[in-house]
Amino acid sequence: MTIGALIDSAVGPIAEGLSPTPHRDAEELYALAAGIAVADIDRDGEPDEKTADEFRRLTGARVSGVPMAYLTGVAPFAGLELRVGAGVFVPRRDFGDVVEPAVAHLAGSTAPVVVDLCTGAGAHALAIAHRRPDAEVHAVEIDEQAYGFAERNAADRVAAGDTGINLHRGDVTSPGVLAELAGSVDVVVSNPPFVPERTPLPPEFGVHQPSIAIFAGADGLRVIRGVIETAARLLRPGGLLVLEHGHLHGETMPALFAADDRFADLGLHADQFGYPLYLVATRAWSRAGPFAGGGRLRSRPPGDVRRRPAGGTVRRRSPSADPGVRRPGSATARPLRRPAWPRRPRCAPDG
């Protein structure tokens, strides 16, 4: 049997194991077994016995739902390679575009402040720090194992030359989280858990990945609601929230934001297959002032999250340095229209 035939023989079983990308997985597993790059696979060659056995072992694990990235130990995300393994959510490599509106929003501001709520392995925080070395990036994660991966990834990125991020172990739904940043943040980005408890899921998500990363109460909104509250408190007027919520909340989220006058300019974004993926919303100016008594000069309340810089230096910004800030009234002056999801054809993710 040729290497190509061996790889092809694994595609069907991997697809039956509910992988959306069976061809890509089969090739990557062969490359992993052989210790080579996918580009170097010689489909017409003959596999040696050891490589073939290792490929079958890896294929068996993948068929049972073990995430690809747990097998390879790395997850590509937005141009970075992040370490992952059992105990941490695998950043979705096909969803790296979620950082684009965040990066676009920061264009024109100097030394912006960015917060990633529910950072997991650190994906969004590190991707933005990579693109904006002048940014002061904070990332919050509740789970010890996930936090450990974020720390290692942050250290790797500093070693690779990126600016260090500030990691915080804490609960993003806590009213005291990042209290010192209230009203001073330019972008909040978040991919929180959002699946309703007891929703049947493929083993990759329902069994192998940590449930704290997937499930969030009976309606799936327990953490999302906290993220919205925290974002409303942290963002400066004109600041941007980028919130991933998946197709499960494609209807709920626009309704939630339409009823929330702290946000304006809602934008809905679908993934490449047409499924609702994330939204963006602008922090509106509130007449009462959302940040009364808040801001960086306040001391942190007791019980606030543990704060540990993950290396590198953090630059402070001057509060007046953001040319992109909307003036009072500009955001609320525009009524929040409920936008429609972009229509796109749905298709199978991988041939």
Ligand SMILES: C[S@@+](CC[C@H](N)C(=O)[O-])C[C@H]1O[C@@H](n2cnc3c(N)ncnc32)[C@H](O)[C@@H]1O
């Ligand atoms: C869906 S995963 C996303 C991780 C990362 N943002 C990504 O896209 O790869 C959600 C993450 O939120 C964390 N999490 C869940 N509840 C949390 C909470 N209340 N506060 C902080 N982090 C939380 C989980 O441990 C998990 O790492």
